Amino acid sequence: MNTNKAVQAWVDEMAKLTKPDRIEWIDGSKEQIESLKKEGFRTGDLIELDQEVLPGCVYHRTAVNDVARVEHLTFICTPTKEEAGPTNNWMAPDEAYNRLGKIFDGSMKGRTMYVIPYLLGTYGSPFTKVGIEITDSIYVVLNMLIMTRAGDIALKHLGDSDEFNKGLHGKEKRDLERRYICQFPQDNTIWSVGSGYGGNVLLGKKCFSLRVASYMGRNEGWMAEHMLILGLEDPKGNITYMTGAFPSACGKTNLAMLVPPDSFPGYKVWTVGDDIAWMRIGEDGRLWAMNPEFGFFGVAPGTSMKSNPNALLTMKSNSIYTNVVITPEKTVWWEGMGVEPPKKAWDWKGNEWTPESGEKGAQPNSRFTAPASQCPCISKEWENPKGVPISAIIFGGRRAKVAPLVYQSFDWNHGVFIGSMMGSETTAAATGQVGVVRRDPMAMLPFCGYNMVDYFRHWIKMGKKIPNPPKIFNVNWFRTDEQGKFIWPGYGENVRILDWIARRCSNQVVANETPIGYVPKPEDIDIKGLGISMKDIDRLLELKKEDWEVEIEDQKKFYEKFGDTLPEELNREYTNLKKRFGL
Ligand code: GTP
């Protein structure tokens, strides 16, 4: 039961605007979850899956025009355009409240408004942030109950404080013309209307834990990043914790749950988080990362017992499947699941589908929502409110060319420069063209809640304040050969690169100094049992000056967006890189 006056007043105000028939507060109890599911089955919002094969699991389809984040309809609503910066869409707060207010007005008539109190972080921790999400979608409620610590626990944590994120979501007509995702960092507020898809509507995810939290972190001296967190245990039992920032659908969940191959014995990867890291300087002078989330919202296609067994095992129960194939037996399937497709089933659009149809059965950005606690390789530290001490930060992206398999920055600022220079081929995680290279600094281009140039500055400032900072690396699993095939086998084999990174962190291995940073000596990548040749390793580590020349020019164009506001340090790194290439 809510007794918090500020929460009540805000909920009343939102109810006055949206005019629902009834209001239901989410307490997080099992009984409530069951009754919400029943209601979802009744309205057709959810389909119950085979409860013997997939106990506690449900299926959901989004509207056909609503399958991914919509970056062109996502706005940072700061008082001035300059605060949002050149890489964000900006709308003045008054205009945004007005425009969305008109769409929200009366939009919940005849419907139930659900009030979801939730935590980002663990109960009782001083680092935890509280959000309240109002929504008219049962699907959102059930997802938020998996993705965050939600219900009475959040109200208890909040007490009588008025410090909570005010999130308003309405499905409305799911019309693209009336779809907006607006964050108001100064008001600790998010309004999202006209969508029913993941990152647009699970407001605790990208909207709060990155866009709004990055703004809070800058003001409060910490960092909110689009990063997985893992612990690599070596044969001696030492665990090295690392974070990794890769753009959407570029391999964070897979790396976070990696299973080393038999040919690389004695290693183990422990998952702390697969998408978001909040990082603070610890009393020991190191950078500590915690996962504010409670579940995984992962890409389904390509997830198999071979590529990511831990993900499949995590989602066997109490999970939600969105936009995958559903079979007559009420089980699920997707491309790259590694099992025979059903002979006849329904695709993500609800149409009859056969494997011979030539069409994809699962939407490329179809997803599973699963409780992190069910993950077989979850770290014993995953709920430690302080997080884990980070030895390495890894940047990465999808690059057919240019970026080698792995390299290390010379120091922190050079690492920030490498992060600021990240490029990656776009994926199905956001609407728009797929496969074109775009600059995506620190994998935060769509998620930075303020001016990116100030974000770069914040990184540089943090580096000065961390007495013992993590080392910074860049990886690329996606280099292709002349036929367009990936050269590196990836997935479990990536442990070999994590191992090199860990050995660099503990000064156990020397590296080649190159214009871009420290690149491994080919013989230091352990290829025992890998099935690729030393010649392939040479190709994976090769630096082509002509490719880098184009890359450097492209980065210049990106930096030009910021005019003369770009931090001195990054300009210097840029000039030095050019010089090292003799350009
Ligand atoms: P978001 O949830 O959108 O943030 O994505 P993510 O970064 O967690 O990506 P995820 O691990 O779900 O992987 C996305 C896609 O990349 C899947 O189709 C994977 O099969 C593929 N992928 C992941 N790791 C590798 C790898 O090492 N090599 C190759 N070739 N593909 C990979």
Ligand code: SPV
């Ligand atoms: C991403 O796109 O980076 C995701 C999925 O993790 S979403 O929740 O839609 O943002």
Ligand code: MN
């Ligand atoms: Mn993500």
